[in-house]
Amino acid sequence: MRRILIAGANGQLGSRLSEFELPLGFELIVCDRQMLDVTDVASIERALDSHRPDVIVNAAAFTAVDRAEEEAELARKINGTALQYLAERCVAHSVDLIHVSTDYVFDGNKNDPYQTDDEPSPAGVYGHSKWEGEKAVVKAFVDSNRCRFWIFRAAWLYDSRGQNFAQTIIRLGESGKSLKIVNDQWGAPAAAGPFAALLMQVAKNPNLLKSGTWHYGTSGPTTWYDFAQAIFEHKNLQVDTIPCSTDAYPTLAKRPVYSYLDPVPLMEALGRDPEDWKDQMHRIL
Numbered sequence: 001m002r003r004i005l006i007a008g009a010n011g012q013l014g015s016r017l018s019e020f021e022l023p024l025g026f027e028l029i030v031c032d033r034q035m036l037d038v039t040d041v042a043s044i045e046r047a048l049d050s051h052r053p054d055v056i057v058n059a060a061a062f063t064a065v066d067r068a069e070e071e072a073e074l075a076r077k078i079n080g081t082a083l084q085y086l087a088e089r090c091v092a093h094s095v096d097l098i099h100v101s102t103d104y105v106f107d108g109n110k111n112d113p114y115q116t117d118d119e120p121s122p123a124g125v126y127g128h129s130k131w132e133g134e135k136a137v138v139k140a141f142v143d144s145n146r147c148r149f150w151i152f153r154a155a156w157l158y159d160s161r162g163q164n165f166a167q168t169i170i171r172l173g174e175s176g177k178s179l180k181i182v183n184d185q186w187g188a189p190a191a192a193g194p195f196a197a198l199l200m201q202v203a204k205n206p207n208l209l210k211s212g213t214w215h216y217g218t219s220g221p222t223t224w225y226d227f228a229q230a231i232f233e234h235k236n237l238q239v240d241t242i243p244c245s246t247d248a249y250p251t252l253a254k255r256p257v258y259s260y261l262d263p264v265p266l267m268e269a270l271g272r273d274p275e276d277w278k279d280q281m282h283r284i285l
């Protein structure tokens with residue numbers, strides 16, 4: 001029996017992870033924040049003792065990028081310090097760890113696809129806190145030969161439900177108003193369901209992929225403006241859209257201009273091609 005524990009099960013990614021029906025020989029343990037608070041060592045210990053997982057998939061995070069600038073301490077606690085606790089306890093109990101990180105660990109000043117050996121240089125509190133979390137995981141697992149870790153960085157996550165760019169843009173498109181949409185930030189949309197499926201594949205079969213940091217994503221890049229246009233076409237919405245620059249939407253946290261994470265090495269390791277972002281959008285929405 002391989003037991004797979006999901007932390008952060010109520011989130012966009014966590015809820016997709018929690019919906020999988022696993023074949024015989026696997027057990028899924030779904031933990032929301034009440035059942036497992038990643039910032040609380042006692043809560044982590046309790047979850048490890050009572051559920052005895054073989055692998056934890058950590059989808060828990062503080063993801064409000066702008067709010068992180070004002071609530072830096074909390075963001076660092078959930079995205080950074082908590083990973084030190086979680087990773088150390090995983091190693092102590094010989095439990096594998098799959099952790100999810102973000103394009104925000106980079107400043108976005110490159111103009112070709114980010115590779116996993118590019119040095120992170122986060123521009124804001126959220127990116128810093130996620131980078132701290134990544135480093136804590138690597139440090140805890142460095143000398144461990146009884147369990148493995150994987151860090152998957154992703155960007156531009158969306159879904160056919162919940163709160164994300166795609167759902168916001170559909171709602172705004174249906175309002176009939178004309179919309180200004182940012183056309184100078186580059187990345188690739190990635191749906192939560194297919195990402196969750198890949199994480200679950202690794203959770204089920206740890207021999208599939210070597211330990212380390214990987215970039216997940218679709219083939220791209222594109223801009224938010226083009227993503228929105230593709231959504232409107234797909235939904236048959238006639239919307240008056242105006243491409244604009246990032247300056248039109250001042251935000252507390254600086255947005256990376258270029259966020260495209262090269263998905264090819266990961267997909268090659270798994271023996272497949274990255275899915276085209278537009279094909280995936282049609283499939284998911």
Ligand SMILES: NC(=O)c1ccc[n+]([C@@H]2O[C@H](COP(=O)([O-])OP(=O)(O)OC[C@H]3O[C@@H](n4cnc5c(N)ncnc54)[C@H](OP(=O)(O)O)[C@@H]3O)[C@@H](O)[C@H]2O)c1
Pocket residue numbers: 007008009010011012013014032033036037038039058059060061062063064078100101102103130153154155156157158
């Ligand atoms: N969204 C994106 O565009 C995006 C892009 C790239 C990478 N990522 C990464 O992908 C991962 C999943 O993101 P998401 O979009 O699914 O985020 P999300 O929807 O904000 O979900 C995060 C979840 O974490 C839970 N959580 C917060 N603090 C916790 C704690 N102390 N202990 C346990 N759970 C806690 C939240 O619980 P409550 O429901 O109780 O608040 C929430 O359910 C994150 O690591 C994020 O950094 C996201």
